[in-house]
Amino acid sequence: MFAIGTVAISFAFSFAHIIREARWLTPSQFEQTLSDIRGSASIPFWLPVWAHGPLPEMNALVEAGDRNIKIESWTPERRVFHIDRGNTTVARVKTFFYPLWVATNGGRVLPISPDDHGVLLIAVPPEGVSVQLDLREPRRGRIAGGASLAGWFLIGLLLIPIYRRTRK
Numbered sequence: 001m002f003a004i005g006t007v008a009i010s011f012a013f014s015f016a017h018i019i020r021e022a023r024w025l026t027p028s029q030f031e032q033t034l035s036d037i038r039g040s041a042s043i044p045f046w047l048p049v050w051a052h053g054p055l056p057e058m059n060a061l062v063e064a065g066d067r068n069i070k071i072e073s074w075t076p077e078r079r080v081f082h083i084d085r086g087n088t089t090v091a092r093v094k095t096f097f098y099p100l101w102v103a104t105n106g107g108r109v110l111p112i113s114p115d116d117h118g119v120l121l122i123a124v125p126p127e128g129v130s131v132q133l134d135l136r137e138p139r140r141g142r143i144a145g146g147a148s149l150a151g152w153f154l155i156g157l158l159l160i161p162i163y164r165r166t167r168k
Contacts (some may be wrong), residue, residue, distance in 0.1 A: 048096055048127030064091040072130075081134040083124055093120045093133065095096065102136050105129040 002120030011055030025033065033072070047055075061082050062069045072080040083091060103122045104110065110131065111123040122131060 014054045048098075048114075048118045050097065050114050052116050054117075056117050056119065058092065058094045058119075061094045063104070064088045067091075076152055077135040080131070081133075082099055082130045083128065085126065085128045087126065089123060089126065091122045091124050091131070093122060097121075098135070100137065101133060103131055104135045105131055 060069065061071055061074060061079075062083070064070075067086035067087065068084040070080065070082045076082075079093065079095070087106050092115070096118050097112065097120045101112055101120060102109065103112050105124075110129075113121050113123075117120050120133075122133070124131065143153050
C-alpha cells in the first residue's frame, strides 16, 4: 500500500508540475526560441547573485586600460596572460567572479573581486606581471570524491557474495 501510494504521488506531482504547467510551443516557435538563445550573452537565471543589469560588452578576453596584454593560454579552469607595465591597477577578465578563482604572479597572490556586473577584476601592480588565473577546487571536493569512490567500491563488494551464491 505504501509503495502504491508513493508511485501515485510521484505521478500526480509529475502531471501537476511538469505537464500541466508546461509552455507548449509549436515547431516554429521552438526554432525561434533556439535562435534567440544562441545569440544571447547568457541565460539570466544562471547569472551570479552579484551580477546586476545587462552584461557589459568586452572586446578582449582581458582589459587593463592602456596596458598591452598577451594571452598565453585560455582554458576553462586556467588562464595565463601577461600584462605590460603601465598606469592601470585593475584588470577586467572576461570571466564571471567566483570565490575559487585564484590569481597569482610569480607565486604571489593578487587580490580579485567582482565588479557590479559580476565580471572578475584583478588588482595588478604597475610593473609588468604574468598572471596565472586558476580555478582551485577546495580540499573538501577531493575528500568527497574519494568518499564517493570508496562507497561505490563497498557496494561492489556487497554484490560479490550474491553473485557467488547464485552460481553454485
